[in-house]
Amino acid sequence: MTSEKLKGLLDLNELALTDDEQTVMQNIFKAMEQNEKVLEKVDTTDTKVMVHVMPMTNVLREDVRNQPFTRDELLKGAPECSDDSWQVPRLVK
Amino acid sequence: MKYEVTIGLETHVELATNSKIFCSCGGHSSPKEPNDCVCPACSGMPGMLPVMNKKVVELAVTAGLMLGCDINRYTTFDKKNYYYPDLPCAYQITQLFSPICVNGKVSVTTKNGVSEIGIKQIHMEEDAGKLVHDDWLDVSYVDFNRTSVPLIEIVTHPDFHSADEVLAYLEMLKSMFRFGNISECEEGAMRCDVNLSVRPEGATELGVRTEMKNMSSLAAIERAIKYETARHIDALERGTEVLVQETRRWDDTKGRTFPMRNKETEADYRYFPDPNLMPIVIDDEWMDEIKAKMPVSADVKAKEYADAGISEKEIEMLVSERKVCDLLDDTAALGCNKKEVAAWILTDCAGILRKNALLLSDLNISAQALSTIIKKVGEGKINRGIGKKVLTAVIEKGVDPEAYIKENSLDVQVDEGFISGVIDKAILANPAAVADYKGGKEKALQAIFGACMRELRGSGDPAVIKSLLEQKLKD
Amino acid sequence: MSYYVTKINENGNIAVDDTLLVKGAPAAAGSKILKGFEPLFSAEAVVRLENAGYTVLGKTKVGEFGLDLVGEFGVDANDTLKGAAAEAVANDEVAGALCVDLNGAPRRAAAISGVNFIKPTYGTVSRYGVIAAACSGEQVGVCAKTVKSTAALLSVIAGHDAKDGTSLENESYDYDTDLDVKGSKVLVIKELFDAADDTAKAKVDAFAEALKANGVVVETASFETVFEAQAAWQILMSAETCNNLSRYDGVKFGYRTPNYNNIDELYVNTRTEGMNLLTKATVLYGSDVLSKGRYTDCYDKSLKVRRVVYDKVKELFGSFDAILTPALSSTGYNAYSINDAFLKVYGESLFTAIPNLIGIPALVSGGVQLMGNHFDEGMLFSLALTAERSGK
Numbered sequence: 024m025t026s027e028k029l030k031g032l033l034d035l036n037e038l039a040l041t042d043d044e045q046t047v048m049q050n051i052f053k054a055m056e057q058n059e060k061v062l063e064k065v066d067t068t069d070t071k072v073m074v075h076v077m078p079m080t081n082v083l084r085e086d087v088r089n090q091p092f093t094r095d096e097l098l099k100g101a102p103e104c105s106d107d108s109w110q111v112p113r114l115v116k
Numbered sequence: 117m118k119y120e121v122t123i124g125l126e127t128h129v130e131l132a133t134n135s136k137i138f139c140s141c142g143g144h145s146s147p148k149e150p151n152d153c154v155c156p157a158c159s160g161m162p163g164m165l166p167v168m169n170k171k172v173v174e175l176a177v178t179a180g181l182m183l184g185c186d187i188n189r190y191t192t193f194d195k196k197n198y199y200y201p202d203l204p205c206a207y208q209i210t211q212l213f214s215p216i217c218v219n220g221k222v223s224v225t226t227k228n229g230v231s232e233i234g235i236k237q238i239h240m241e242e243d244a245g246k247l248v249h250d251d252w253l254d255v256s257y258v259d260f261n262r263t264s265v266p267l268i269e270i271v272t273h274p275d276f277h278s279a280d281e282v283l284a285y286l287e288m289l290k291s292m293f294r295f296g297n298i299s300e301c302e303e304g305a306m307r308c309d310v311n312l313s314v315r316p317e318g319a320t321e322l323g324v325r326t327e328m329k330n331m332s333s334l335a336a337i338e339r340a341i342k343y344e345t346a347r348h349i350d351a352l353e354r355g356t357e358v359l360v361q362e363t364r365r366w367d368d369t370k371g372r373t374f375p376m377r378n379k380e381t382e383a384d385y386r387y388f389p390d391p392n393l394m395p396i397v398i399d400d401e402w403m404d405e406i407k408a409k410m411p412v413s414a415d416v417k418a419k420e421y422a423d424a425g426i427s428e429k430e431i432e433m434l435v436s437e438r439k440v441c442d443l444l445d446d447t448a449a450l451g452c453n454k455k456e457v458a459a460w461i462l463t464d465c466a467g468i469l470r471k472n473a474l475l476l477s478d479l480n481i482s483a484q485a486l487s488t489i490i491k492k493v494g495e496g497k498i499n500r501g502i503g504k505k506v507l508t509a510v511i512e513k514g515v516d517p518e519a520y521i522k523e524n525s526l527d528v529q530v531d532e533g534f535i536s537g538v539i540d541k542a543i544l545a546n547p548a549a550v551a552d553y554k555g556g557k558e559k560a561l562q563a564i565f566g567a568c569m570r571e572l573r574g575s576g577d578p579a580v581i582k583s584l585l586e587q588k589l590k591d
Numbered sequence: 592m593s594y595y596v597t598k599i600n601e602n603g604n605i606a607v608d609d610t611l612l613v614k615g616a617p618a619a620a621g622s623k624i625l626k627g628f629e630p631l632f633s634a635e636a637v638v639r640l641e642n643a644g645y646t647v648l649g650k651t652k653v654g655e656f657g658l659d660l661v662g663e664f665g666v667d668a669n670d671t672l673k674g675a676a677a678e679a680v681a682n683d684e685v686a687g688a689l690c691v692d693l694n695g696a697p698r699r700a701a702a703i704s705g706v707n708f709i710k711p712t713y714g715t716v717s718r719y720g721v722i723a724a725a726c727s728g729e730q731v732g733v734c735a736k737t738v739k740s741t742a743a744l745l746s747v748i749a750g751h752d753a754k755d756g757t758s759l760e761n762e763s764y765d766y767d768t769d770l771d772v773k774g775s776k777v778l779v780i781k782e783l784f785d786a787a788d789d790t791a792k793a794k795v796d797a798f799a800e801a802l803k804a805n806g807v808v809v810e811t812a813s814f815e816t817v818f819e820a821q822a823a824w825q826i827l828m829s830a831e832t833c834n835n836l837s838r839y840d841g842v843k844f845g846y847r848t849p850n851y852n853n854i855d856e857l858y859v860n861t862r863t864e865g866m867n868l869l870t871k872a873t874v875l876y877g878s879d880v881l882s883k884g885r886y887t888d889c890y891d892k893s894l895k896v897r898r899v900v901y902d903k904v905k906e907l908f909g910s911f912d913a914i915l916t917p918a919l920s921s922t923g924y925n926a927y928s929i930n931d932a933f934l935k936v937y938g939e940s941l942f943t944a945i946p947n948l949i950g951i952p953a954l955v956s957g958g959v960q961l962m963g964n965h966f967d968e969g970m971l972f973s974l975a976l977t978a979e980r981s982g983k
Contacts, residue, residue: 024879032875032882035384036833037199037840037858044868047930051872052879054934058825059889061818065896072894073901074192074389075727075757076950077714080397082756086133086171089140092631094151097159100629102847107150108257109159111201111842112853113249156631160838162620162722163612163630167756195834197881199858206837258842386881388830388890391727392756 024052118317119352121345123282123310124274127289128267130243130305131175132297137242137266138166138209144305147261150248158264160204165392168193172266173216173396176240177406179268179298180217182413183235187403191216193240193393196385201258202245210241210269212387216396224284231281234273243267268298274311274322279341282310283334295438296411307332310341314348323348324359328366328373340366344373417441424454430462437477446483452490460490464504468511485510488517492527496577502526525573535568535576539585542567553589561585594675594684595649596621603648605640606679606688608697610657611731612720613637613647620722621653621662624839624865626846634720635755636689636731636748643747648685651676655870656724656836657693660924660936661700671923674700680734681706687736687744691721692953693729694828694936695918695943701734701955702794702918707741707975708734712965713950714759716745717752723835725828726757728947738956738976742766745968767969768976773806775912777961777974781813783942787917794958795917801957801981802915802974809915814907817941820900823893824944825937826880830890832870833877839865869932876933901949908964913974917942918960 029048033039040048094107103110133143139157147153157164180187194212220235245263247256270289276282290306293299299306308331313323326344331337344364350356364373398406412420414435421431434440444461448454465486466476489510493503498521506526509515521527542564543550552560561582568581596609597616607613610620612630619625637647652675654662662674676688677700690697692710701708709732716731723729731748735741749764777799784795799809841847841861848860866874880889907914919939927935945962946953952968954961956975963971 029875032878035197035386035882036837036874036878037855037862038866038871038874039859039863040871044871044930047868048872048875051876051933055825055876055937058822058937061822062888062892062896065819065892065899067892067895067899070895070898072389072891073898074391074894075394076897076901076948077757077759079394079714079757079759082168082394083170083173083396084140084167084753086135086169087140088135088142088146090142090153090155092155094149094154096631097151097154097156097161100627100844102841102844105257107152108248108259109151109201109843111256111258112851112857113251113254114201114247114256114854160843161630162618162625162628162835162838163632163634163720165719165723165726165755165757167754197834197837199837199840201842201854204838204843206840207834384883386830386878386886388834388881388886389894391831394756 024049117353119314119349120317120319121277121312121314121341121348122274122322123276123312123341125270125272125276125282125285125311126309127270127272127286128243128307129179129270129289129293129299129301131172131266131268132299133169133171133175133266135169136264137169137172137240138264139164141264144262144265145300150257150259151261154260154263158204159260160206166209166390168393168396169266172240173398174406174409175266175298176216176238176268177398177403178296178410179270179293180220180238181407181410182292182296182298183217183220183222183238183270185217185220185235185238187398188214188216188218189398189403190214190395191398192395193390194387195390196387198383198385200244201256202247202263204245204260204263208242208244209390209393211239213389215239222285222288224281224288226278226280226284228278228280231275231277233275233281233285236271236273238268238270241267241269274313279338279345282341283338286334286337291414291436295414295435295441297438304332308337310337310344312341312344312348314345314352316352323352325361326359326373327363329363329376331366333368336366336368339368339371340373343371347373411438421454421458426455426458430458433462433476434458440476440479443479443481443483443486447487447490450483450487452487452494456490456494457486460486460507464507465511468508472512479511480514481507481511485517492517492521496580497527499577535572535581535584538568538571539581539588542571542585543588550589561589564589594651594679596652598649599647601648603646604686605645605647606649606651606676606685607634607637607647608657608676608688608690609650609653610691610722611637611689612722613650616650618650618722619845620657621655622839622866622870624846624862625722625844626865628845630720632720634689634731635717635752637720639748639750640689640744645686645747651679651688651690653690654696655867656722656832657691657696657729658724658832658869658873658936659696659932660927660939661696661703670926671703672926673703676734677701677704677706677708680704680736683736687740688734689748690732690734691729692732692947693725693832694824694940694947697732697734698943698953698955698960699919699939702958702960703923705958706734706736707738708732708955709741709745709968709971710946710953711745711749711968712759712952714757715749715761715764717750717755717758719752719754724832725947726831726835727827728824728950738972738979739768741954741956742768742968742972764968766972768972770969770973772802772970772973772977774808775970775974776808776810776910777802777913777915778814778907778911779809779811779915780817781811782815782817783916784811786920786941788921790922791917791920791958794922795915798957798959798978799915801978804981805977807974807977810911814903816900816903817945819896820948821937821941821944823896823900824948825876825940826889826893827897828947829873829877830881831877833874833881836866836870836874841865868929869936872933897948900945904945904949904951905964908967912963912970913967914962916960916962918955918958922958
């Protein structure tokens with residue numbers, strides 16, 4: 024994990040780290056690189072991915088409208104909002 | 117040197133559902149005010165889990181069948197990660213690894229002939245919200261009404277070579293999807309990303325590709341393609357600039373494209389399979405159900421109407437509006453003759469609408485109401501003139517035809533006793549005419565008949581009244 | 592020191608971890624970034640308990656998003672770390688507690704406090720109302736003092752919920768605690784036994800003795816798959832956590848930094864100020880394993896390894912009725928630096944990863960862990976009850 028790559032990851036995740044924290048993070052990546060090696064040894068040539076451990080399909084709902092909450096309830100916890108919308112600093116057009 | 121432009125399209129279409137794709141908030145046409153179709157799920161609050169809307173799968177499959185696609189019987193959902201305030205969870209649920217439809221093909225017709233356009237895939241996904249910018253207060257408002265509205269994204273191969281072909285394709289999608297009740301395709305409900313490159317004619321390699329995102333007006337798309345093509349040719353021919361692969365924004369008022377300095381352009385979206393959504397398996401039974409419910413295409417409908425004896429000109433008007441076809445079919449299903457219904461719709465209804473400066477697409481009458489009027493006229497319970505009067509009231513005031521007829525005593529003639537009484541009265545009131553008629557003056561009948569019709573205020577069936585009158589005078 | 596971040600009803604008899612939503616009480620999952628967030632509804636598991644006549648006493652403290660060892664309760668130098676919910680149960684403040692198990696924290700806490708915790712088969716309990724981190728392996732579980740009360744509470748919250756698309760179809764569950772365990776076979780995984788210290792080994796030995804005294808056959812064998820499961824679950828869990836926590840950005844609810852001039856600063860400062868280093872490390876690692884160059888070797892590989900582990904564990908259950916292991920490497924932890932948290936938790940997940948990775952049930956009782964085949968909670972309860980009755 025280069026510091027440049029770490030910078031890229033921080034950007035992607037909207038995070039910042041102090042220099043000391045970056046060193047901690049570098050060490051974590053270094054250690055995990057070693058830990059991941061155990062996976063290389065597992066032969067998965069003919070193995071399919073397993074996203075869900077329970078074999079279920081077609082969990083679907085009918086196309087029916089139902090809205091149990093009001094806009095005011097939803098906006099109540101907003102850090103900043105108008106009467107009808109959440110509010111953020113002006114985005115660059 | 118001659119140049120060839122090559123274009124591929126990614127078209128996002130909002131589906132016509134009652135509810136959103138993963139939550140039960142009102143769908144595309146529900147919102148009246150900002151954030152009035154929002155819940156904890158589509159505003160990104162923790163604790164909610166996505167549950168897939170069955171209708172979305174069916175509409176996506178239907179669209180795929182219409183575009184000649186193979187349907188993936190096993191289809192899954194993935195998450196795409198990026199930050200933007202209109203994306204409340206900072207991820208979009210979409211389909212990367214196993215989209216629902218693949219390998220389609222459609223033909224588009226332009227003045228230069230017919231071209232085949234390959235459909236690479238169609239996938240289901242959720243829409244993002246909307247931002248409204250306030251320059252005065254220097255803030256942006258976030259509206260999640262559109263968040264999680266179901267979309268299909270139709271990705272073509274780079275098979276277009278002119279703006280005309282692109283427009284013809286988009287027009288075709290619009291009419292197909294509107295006719296098929298897949299999408300209402302209203303302003304903003306169909307949005308395009310245009311990938312474009314230019315190469316010298318005969319070159320084997322494609323030129324540098326630029327992408328213009330999120331365009332919804334057909335006119336703007338046409339202008340953007342023409343501008344971008346010219347810009348590429350200038351760069352190739354005269355070295356005005358070095359083309360780079362990038363995303364550009366079309367500014368319709370300035371009439372040119374600008375590079376986007378958005379970090380989204382080089383983002384790594386880190387897609388991965390969504391653990392909360394189980395795979396969807398479309399078995400033969402479900403497939404048959406979807407096919408059975410599949411709306412026939414405009415072509416098939418036209419053939420059906422031609423078989424019913426409807427004229428070519430009438431058919432053309434009918435199939436341009438899915439709603440009108442549905443009205444015709446539903447009215448016919450209630451026991452009316454198709455050709456007759458078509459005449460009522462295209463002559464009488466259209467006439468009434470015209471007087472109100474409205475179009476056929478604005479027609480708002482139930483099949484039940486229309487069939488009531490047509491049947492009453494057919495059975496002679498009201499005459500055609502009265503029928504049209506009732507139709508006008510139904511269209512303009514939304515009245516119930518039965519109630520309207522009763523309230524205005526337009527169907528008094530239905531009561532044969534009443535008609536008989538009116539005739540008797542007319543015979544008694546016109547002894548001279550009766551005597552003349554009995555004496556052989558056929559014309560004298562007209563005076564008695566006229567008296568009857570005045571009494572009935574024009575609402576009786578003239579033929580019935582006339583024969584009844586003759587009958588009575590014979591006796 | 593209080594076990595609760597919020598007290599709801601002094602007369603209540605149930606504790607609910609702060610990773611689950613209870614309507615009317617703030618919910619923060621132990622994180623500053625959710626400061627002030629008030630849920631509009633209660634978690635399905637909470638509703639089911641309330642419908643059965645239980646009352647929530649309070650929301651118990653958790654480590655941020657449940658990612659840490661046992662919860663950050665009692666972090667004084669040289670102090671032994673304990674989980675708030677497990678301690679509340681151990682001290683009879685409540686009859687039971689609901690905890691979310693995404694990487695073993697409630698299991699470790701239960702083992703340290705000497706109470707029971709069941710992480711049921713994946714899909715048994717609705718995750719509706721869980722502040723999600725690692726959706727593919729996290730489950731709501733029950734912490735209680737006795738085996739019987741643990742089983743009884745689980746049967747209340749278990750069952751199908753249409754609001755969770757991964758919820759199993761079973762309408763209800765009735766857990767047996769009195770199966771005849773005589774002649775049943777239990778495997779001790781050598782690698783896990785060896786990885787524990789003497790105090791933890793002693794607990795496993797004592798438990799095994801109690802089982803043997805009741806006619807259970809206990810065997811020790813090697814099962815190296817535990818290392819693969821540990822690495823795979825760390826990758827899947829981190830990536831899913833990264834994804835689920837990306838919604839916390841200061842726009843819609845919860846904490847927003849006061850330090851911003853534009854949206855980028857709002858995002859970065861809110862998230863940087865709002866999350867601790869363990870959460871950040873999990874997010875960054877999780878993001879890395881999904882990135883272009885790494886997806887195939889890390890994330891995709893882990894999804895495949897999950898299937899390999901699944902198959903191997905299923906094969907084990909062809910010969911054994913349950914697996915017996917330490918729940919953690921020792922019988923307690925001392926306070927540690929947040930800088931060390933990620934790798935420390937990773938190390939301990941060796942004991943707990945398999946049940947999260949492949950959805951099998953795990954029961955901590957008598958300071959040890961029992962793992963069973965899918966839907967075999969009854970066997971785990973019955974074995975634990977046998978040991979419990981033997982005074983162990």
